[in-house]
Amino acid sequence: MVQIAVVGSGSNDKEIKSLAQEVGREIAKYGGVLVCGGLGGAMEAAAMGAKEMGGATMGILPGDDAKSANKYIDFVVVTGMGHARNVIVVKSADMVIALPGGPGTLSEIALALKMGKQVISVGGFLPWEKIEGVKFIKSPKEAVKYIFDSGICK
Amino acid sequence: MVQIAVVGSGSNDKEIKSLAQEVGREIAKYGGVLVCGGLGGAMEAAAMGAKEMGGATMGILPGDDAKSANKYIDFVVVTGMGHARNVIVVKSADMVIALPGGPGTLSEIALALKMGKQVISVGGFLPWEKIEGVKFIKSPKEAVKYIFDSGICK
Amino acid sequence: MVQIAVVGSGSNDKEIKSLAQEVGREIAKYGGVLVCGGLGGAMEAAAMGAKEMGGATMGILPGDDAKSANKYIDFVVVTGMGHARNVIVVKSADMVIALPGGPGTLSEIALALKMGKQVISVGGFLPWEKIEGVKFIKSPKEAVKYIFDSGICK
Amino acid sequence: MVQIAVVGSGSNDKEIKSLAQEVGREIAKYGGVLVCGGLGGAMEAAAMGAKEMGGATMGILPGDDAKSANKYIDFVVVTGMGHARNVIVVKSADMVIALPGGPGTLSEIALALKMGKQVISVGGFLPWEKIEGVKFIKSPKEAVKYIFDSGICK
Incomplete structure (x- = not known):
């Protein structure tokens, strides 16, 4: 199965959550698995979108408690490794979609980028200036169409 | 969903693989999610059993390559963290079933046991003597009946 | 430099702490670096012993706070990775000395043992029965004499 | 002891290595411990600088082999955790000095920044545009004077 990570702010920004939800829906429509950090904000909205479409x-x-996952998560990976879980989110993805967010x-x-994976930035510019290797759509x-047209699913 | 980890030898021991397959089948029958280390031996046999029953x-x-997962794995978590992935296997499980294996x-x-989770040892004795806290069935x-009767699925 | 890990109970067992302190002293006498989990109990006693001899x-x-290290630790590695830090303690050691302890x-x-490192059990039997590959001294x-006589310091 | 992380390119850029070496020297002059990723490029040059001043x-x-550390490393932490070791480098530091580098x-x-630590960018601009929270010196x-004047060493 194709696994797509969605990363973005854990805060409750309404616009970002709306974008995340639509990203989640689209990933599910293509039959992709949504991978995320499992908590709130963009992570929850993306998972909600994916579940709306049966994905x-x-x-x-990051923590030790499976119950900290938002209610749209089917499969819970409990790392207890704090920020190091960010590495696993990204490593487990065939491609990464980045919504606006902070330093996390x-x-x-x-x-x-360090792992050689493509990053698609969705929904307008990130709070940082352009980073080489990130594609803005x-x-x-x-x-999501770009991702599934890219030949990622052989 | 209830997530049950199956741990055991990655080698090709026929008897262990047969036990693992049956464990995988039983977990799937109860609607549990099988969590494992994703590689060969007991991990592959347990996943095969789960898939036979539609689980x-x-x-x-442990490595960096999603393709190293055995073919019965639906959802792949790529850690790139070597032995530290053992921590995640166990942390992600509601209960742990241990088949015979080595030091891993x-x-x-x-x-x-350190995390306070119950461990069920299946299929005869482990190569080490009795460890306090491990239940032999x-x-x-x-x-698997014991696990699902234990009230783990509230 | 030769790095020796000392692992053992974090509790305040007097006899274990006394053994740990002596182990720490001996490692320092040979010019070895003491590696441990940085907290209390055997870890603290071993570090205290090493510092007595100028090691x-x-x-x-395991946590996020450098201040949780005991006062005999010179160099603090803050992992924030919980139990996964056990992997790093062991990987960073040329040899491992195990004092009595619990599941950790x-x-x-x-x-x-999984990494192919030798483990020396010191000070009487561990709470588990004999594990293949562990040498009791x-x-x-x-x-410590055994370790430094073993050719570990080329 | 005050622990200062130096992060930057692992490549052999002469100018970056010269900056790194000077950073290492300065940290040692103030009695700080240099923390780095242990490999080549800026990491090696910074460690060399620190050793010149007896720091x-x-x-x-990131890997499994203690021998992959550069020859100026006194204390080797072997994580076997790949990119997740970046988390530990940063977590173990009281402050972080960033030299020019790539996505790593x-x-x-x-x-x-996510952990709330101050980052000082040394030696001209990074390849990315300004990131909020990074101080350029x-x-x-x-x-290094700024760091030790900041009251980091109570």
Whole structure:
């Protein structure tokens, strides 16, 4: 199965959550598995979107408590490894979609690039200036279409 | 969903693989998710058993390559963290079933006990003497029944 | 430099702490670096022993707070990775000395054996029965002598 | 002891290595412990600088082999955790000095900011545009002076 990570702010920004939800829906429409950090904000909205379309979701938690996963997570990975779980989110993905976020999101983008994975930035510019290797696509629909057209699913 | 980890030898011991397969089948019959290390031997046999019964499987890999997962793994967690992935296998499980194995399996049993999780040893004695906190149940069927009767699925 | 890990109970057992202190002293006498989990009990006693002899100590902490290291730790490694730090303690050691302890200690012994490292059990039997690959040496002095006579320091 | 992480390119860029060496020297002059990733490029040059001034160095390696540490590393932390070791480098530091580098360096800067640690960028601009929270100081001498004047060593 194709696994797509969605990374982005854990805060409750309404616009980011709306984008995340649409990204989640689109991933599920293509039969992709949504991988995320399992908590709130963009992670929860993306998982909610995926479940609306009957997709599967995997949440990779930083803490020790499986119950900290949001209610749209099907498969819970409990790492107890704090920020190191960001590495696993990215490593477990065939491609990474980045929504606006803070330094946690930036760390995931940078780790993905370091691993040679493509990062698609969705929904307008990130709070940082352009980072080489990140592809900007405005619409969630177009971004996910780009991923599944890219030959990622052989 | 209830997530049950199956740990045991990665080698090709026929008897252990047969036990693992039966454990996997039983977990799937109860609707549990099989969590394992994602590689060969007992891990592969347990995942095969789960898939025979239409269950879901999650493989938590030590290396960097998603393709190293055995073919019965639905959801692949790529850690790139070597032996530290044993911690995640155990942390992600509601209960742990241990089949005979070597020191890697022993580390997973010990980590589970350290985390306060119950460990069920299936299929005869482990190569080490009795470890306090491990419950021995000979038959895979009885072991999985014990788990799901224990109130783990509220 | 030769790095020797000392693993054992974090509790305040007087006899274990006395053994740990002597182990720490002996490692320092040979010019070895003491590696441990950085917290209390056997870890603290071993580090105290090493400092009495002017040795160097490294503590690999499970949590996020450098201040949780005991006061005999010179170099603090803050992992924030919980139980996964046990893997690092063992991987960073040329050899492992195990004092009596609980399942956390057992996990470190098992991980060391899995990595092909020799484990020396000091000070009487562990709470588990004999584990293949572990060498029992009663006296701290003899145990550390054995390690440095083994050609570990080329 | 005050522990300062130096992060930057692992490549052999002459100018970056010269900056790194000077940073290492300055940290040692103030009695700080140099923490780094333990490999080549900026990591090796910084460690070399620290040793020139008799300072102590700690290298936190991504791989499984203690021998992969550069020859200026006193204390070797072997993680076997790949990119997740970046988290430990940053967590183990009281402050982080960033030299120019690629996405690996960017991930360490972002992780440090996520953890609430101050990041000092030394020696001209990073390859990315300005990141909020990073303080730019041109000269290694001034950068390290800033750190030790900041009250980090109570």
